[in-house]
Amino acid sequence: MRTSLVLAPTLLALALHSAVALAQNKSAAQKPVLKGVTSAETYPYNFQKDGQVQGLAYDVTKTLVERAGYQLQVDIVPWPRALQLAQTEGGTMIFSVARTAARERIYHWIGPITTSEVWLYKLSSRADIQITELRDVNPYLIGDIAGNSTLSLIKSLGYRVDTAPSNISNCNKFKIGRVDLIPFDPNGVDTFLQTCGIDPRQVEKVLHLPRDTALYIGLSKNTPADLVTQLQQEFTAMTKDQTLQKIVLRWKQTQMNTKK
Known part of the structure; x- marks a missing residue:
């Protein structure tokens, strides 16, 4: 009898706990x-x-x-x-x-x-890329993402653009010089470059494009x-x-x- 008296509250507590957990899971599943x-x-x-x-x-x-x-x-x-x-x-x-x-x-x-802001970036090693104003971008090729909202801006400015299916593939082209510049938001560029395998110190912010x-x-x-x-x-x-x-x-x- 003593064993029963000790176990009963414990079993009851476990049962109640299981019922609450089941109800919570069911509630979440029903959302x-x-x-x-x-x-x-x-x-x-x-x-x-x-x-x-x-x-x-x-x-x-x-x-x-x-x-x-x-x-x-x-x-x-x-x-x-x-x-x-x-x-x-x-x-x-x-x-x-x-x-x-x-x-x-x-x-x-x-x-x-x-x-969000839009800036153009270049590799710091690209001393051949000299840009101080919008018209200076004309000789260079910009890499961007297919479907990106910045494409219409780049095209409206008369710049040449080469599209890629993703930021990573665009970055790979950027690393080997297949594109000269890439547009990116400064808020996330450091994290992106690290993910892409580029030290952010190897990349330079060049020019702010006129669209925030x-x-x-x-x-x-x-x-x-x-x-x-x-x-x-x-x-x-x-x-x-x-x-x-x-x-x-x-x-x-x-x-x-x-x-x-």
């Missing part, structure tokens, strides 16, 4: 899923490291989706494919995407998350209107309660530590 698409190489906004999606825009999107009562399922795909999927599949979110005139009618927009833009979460036009409204309202709430600003600040501090 509807929203699909997100992004690329693996857009530093520091969205990228893949150690098999995990990371980045400022990823953290904002995940927080937004969870606050709205959903789960976020992210697919890492080449950027042109991500743009296509977010155009055609209802309920699909793409992040982070520049809100350009050409894209304005393609997506519903949530944001802005943050802002806000970055957004895009939603397919096939997305139900009530879901779009819900997410937009939740994003507004994240801004008001400083959740967005805290995420941005955390990533800015991370980038500062990376440069040390």
Whole structure:
């Protein structure tokens, strides 16, 4: 009888613990899923490291989706494919995407998350590349990513451009001199170069291009209107309660530590 009296509360506690855990897992499993698409190489906004999606825009999107009562399922795909999927599949979110005139009618927009600058970079060893103003870029070949929003800017300035399917392949061409310059956001260039196998000290910032833009979460036009409204309202709430600003600040501090 003594053994029974001792075990009964323990067994009851274990049963209750199991029931709570099961209920929590069931609750999580019952949350509807929203699909997100992004690329693996857009530093520091969205990228893949150690098999995990990371980045400022990823953290904002995940927080937004969870606050709205959903789960976020992210697919890492080449950027042109991500743009296509977010155009055609209802309920699909793409992040982070520049809100350009050409894209304005393609997506519903949530944001802005943050802002991005565009600078041209060269290898420090390329003493033959001398640039002080926009017209000086004309003799050189710029490497960029297919589907990137900077392509229209580069072409509008009359520059020659060679496209690659990914940032890594573009960087490989840059390393061996197949392209002279690459455009990149200073916020993430150091992390990107390290991933690409280049010491950031071997690369030089050359020229600021005349287009700074806000970055957004895009939603397919096939997305139900009530879901779009819900997410937009939740994003507004994240801004008001400083959740967005805290995420941005955390990533800015991370980038500062990376440069040390």
